[in-house]
Amino acid sequence: MALRSYRQHCSLARALDLVGERWTMLLMRDLSCGSQRYGELLAGLPGIGTNLLAARLKTLVAEGLVEKRAAGDYALTAAGRELEPALVALARFGAARLGEPREGELWRALWTPLAMKAAFHPERSADVDDEYEFRIDDEVFWVRVRNGAVTTGGGQAKLPDFVLTTGGQALLELANGALTPGDLVEREDVEFAGALPALERCARLFAR
Amino acid sequence: MALRSYRQHCSLARALDLVGERWTMLLMRDLSCGSQRYGELLAGLPGIGTNLLAARLKTLVAEGLVEKRAAGDYALTAAGRELEPALVALARFGAARLGEPREGELWRALWTPLAMKAAFHPERSADVDDEYEFRIDDEVFWVRVRNGAVTTGGGQAKLPDFVLTTGGQALLELANGALTPGDLVEREDVEFAGALPALERCARLFAR
DNA sequence: CCGGATCCGTAACGATACTG
DNA sequence: CAGTATCGTTACGGATCCGG
Numbered sequence: 144m145a146l147r148s149y150r151q152h153c154s155l156a157r158a159l160d161l162v163g164e165r166w167t168m169l170l171m172r173d174l175s176c177g178s179q180r181y182g183e184l185l186a187g188l189p190g191i192g193t194n195l196l197a198a199r200l201k202t203l204v205a206e207g208l209v210e211k212r213a214a215g216d217y218a219l220t221a222a223g224r225e226l227e228p229a230l231v232a233l234a235r236f237g238a239a240r241l242g243e244p245r246e247g248e249l250w251r252a253l254w255t256p257l258a259m260k261a262a263f264h265p266e267r268s269a270d271v272d273d274e275y276e277f278r279i280d281d282e283v284f285w286v287r288v289r290n291g292a293v294t295t296g297g298g299q300a301k302l303p304d305f306v307l308t309t310g311g312q313a314l315l316e317l318a319n320g321a322l323t324p325g326d327l328v329e330r331e332d333v334e335f336a337g338a339l340p341a342l343e344r345c346a347r348l349f350a351r
Numbered sequence: 352m353a354l355r356s357y358r359q360h361c362s363l364a365r366a367l368d369l370v371g372e373r374w375t376m377l378l379m380r381d382l383s384c385g386s387q388r389y390g391e392l393l394a395g396l397p398g399i400g401t402n403l404l405a406a407r408l409k410t411l412v413a414e415g416l417v418e419k420r421a422a423g424d425y426a427l428t429a430a431g432r433e434l435e436p437a438l439v440a441l442a443r444f445g446a447a448r449l450g451e452p453r454e455g456e457l458w459r460a461l462w463t464p465l466a467m468k469a470a471f472h473p474e475r476s477a478d479v480d481d482e483y484e485f486r487i488d489d490e491v492f493w494v495r496v497r498n499g500a501v502t503t504g505g506g507q508a509k510l511p512d513f514v515l516t517t518g519g520q521a522l523l524e525l526a527n528g529a530l531t532p533g534d535l536v537e538r539e540d541v542e543f544a545g546a547l548p549a550l551e552r553c554a555r556l557f558a559r
Numbered sequence: 560c561c562g563g564a565t566c567c568g569t570a571a572c573g574a575t576a577c578t579g
Numbered sequence: 580c581a582g583t584a585t586c587g588t589t590a591c592g593g594a595t596c597c598g599g
Contacts, residue, residue, distance in 0.1 A: 147570085147571090149377065149398070150397075150398070150453075150455055150456050150457060151377070151456060151457045151458070151459075151462075152449070152452045152453070152456040152457065152458040153380075153442075153445075153449075153458075153459075153462045153465075153466070154441075154442035154443070154444075154445035154446035154449055154465070154466055154469050154470075155376065155377065155380050155438055155441055155442040155445055155462075155465060155469075156377060156445070157445035157446075157448055157449045158441040158442060158444045158445030158448075159376060159377070159441070159445070160445075161444075161445070161448065162444075163371075163373070163376070164571090165371070165571085165572075166572095168363065168367060168371070169357065169359070169363065169364060169367070172361075172363050180580085180581090181580075181581055181582070182580060182581075185581090189358075190357070190358070190573070190574095191572095191573080192572070192573045192574060192575090193573095193574090193575090193581085193582065193583080194572090194573085194574095194582085194583070194584080194585095195571090195572065195573075196582090197581080197582055197583075215580090215581085225444055225447065226444050228440045228443065228444075229437065229440035229441045229443070229444050230363055231440070232436045232437035232439070232440040232441075233362075233363055233366040233367070233437045233440075233441075234361075234362035234363040234366060235362070235436065235437070236362075236366045236369075236370075236433055236434050236436075236437050237361075237362035237363055237364070237365035237366030237367070237368075237369070238362035238365075239433065240365055240366075240369065241360070241361075241362055241365045244360045245358075245360070247358055248358050248359060248360040249358060249359045249360065250359070250360040250361070251359075251361075254359075254361045254363075257361075257362070257363060258361070258362055261362050261363075262362075355589090355590090372590090373590085373591075374591095388561085388562090389561075389562055389563070390560095390561060390562075393562095398592070398593090399591095399592080400591070400592045400593060400594090401562085401563065401564080401593090401594095402563085402564070402565080402566095402591090402592085402593095403590090403591065403592075404563090405562080405563055405564075423561090423562085
């Protein structure tokens with residue numbers, strides 16, 4: 144189980160030695176949104192195979208990036224959370240090349256916080272101090288924009304400027320500009336509570 | 352040659368579909384320092400194997416991230432250069448876990464610009480407007496710090512605050528703090544021309 | 560000689576079956 | 580539910596070969 148190394152004394156090569164293998168960064172992505180159980184991780188990564196998931200988790204725990212908690216679930220350690228800027232930067236690169244959903248592609252509400260961090264326009268966020276709550280496909284999370292930075296978390300927002308309850312499809316259409324904020328809140332399958340201008344700010348801050 | 356995909360409609364997954372395979376990011380790293388020929392790339396990535404290098408280059412060219420130029424060398428396209436923030440972020444993660452050189456590990460002066468961007472402390476760079484020239488193992492490149500950001504390039508600096516000619520070993524010792532700027536310039540195998548305070552600023556801006 | 564292409568043994572992956 | 584074991588397939592790594 145000695146992990147294969149590039150054998151280069153280089154920061155990038157070291158990072159890839161640690162998290163560069165197949166599935167590893169997606170695993171870190173899913174854990175970056177909160178702890179998950181083995182079964183949840185497996186269900187969220189179709190195609191990984193149970194042995195490979197177990198091996199990846201074992202390696203990540205040995206490296207100190209992930210811990211198995213008393214409750215039996217897996218969570219990022221403080222060291223593991225240090226990978227987040229890299230995940231965001233990669234996602235920013237990928238976002239420009241994402242395009243439309245392809246046949247058979249999976250989409251999960253869980254990935255939205257990372258997608259928003261990647262799509263964020265800091266230069267548009269001067270003087271913005273907002274907090275949003277999203278409820279998408281039974282996932283509830285909050286997004287806060289303050290001091291030109293985005294923070295996110297699972298669960299309800301404390302003092303949200305709006306609460307948006309919708310399916311993933313409508314959210315994707317808002318993100319790619321096919322749907323305006325005004326049109327979104329009129330849809331039958333969408334519930335919106337709060338200030339429409341805040342939703343318009345949000346759309347502008349995270350527009351692709 | 353249909354490239355294997357994670358089949359997830361996620362920015363991160365898309366990025367990894369494009370550049371997540373083994374060797375690809377290291378290839379992009381080496382090309383980010385300037386164009387290189389097939390043979391140079393091969394020599395700089397021991398272990399890759401000629402077939403794999405050819406396959407990776409072909410894929411990257413097809414994706415529009417790399418181009419083969421009339422001179423016969425390979426270079427990043429504008430799209431390929433957009434990956435750099437992700438390489439820097441990953442390198443920043445890896446730098447904290449790099450440690451001392453291990454037995455058999457390769458080191459190349461070519462990687463220094465990326466390492467410096469990863470090690471950069473923007474919060475220490477207020478009011479700094481410096482330009483440095485390095486000549487390491489026959490590699491010549493410049494580093495500029497201005498407006499809290501780092502830019503680098505191959506070749507000589509225009510108006511350098513110093514020119515430092517040294518081997519990689521001494522530079523590594525400076526980077527990890529084992530050698531002070533004052534001690535460095537006194538070494539037999541080191542040539543230093545310019546302002547010592549500038550070198551001290553440099554060491555502080557890029558200290559690990 | 561440089562820039563690959565071909566071939567082949569090994570290691571990693573992916574799917575399924577099995578176990579505590 | 581949380582993995583381990585097994586096995587066929589794919590990717591990788593090293594060597595050799597080929598065309599300009």
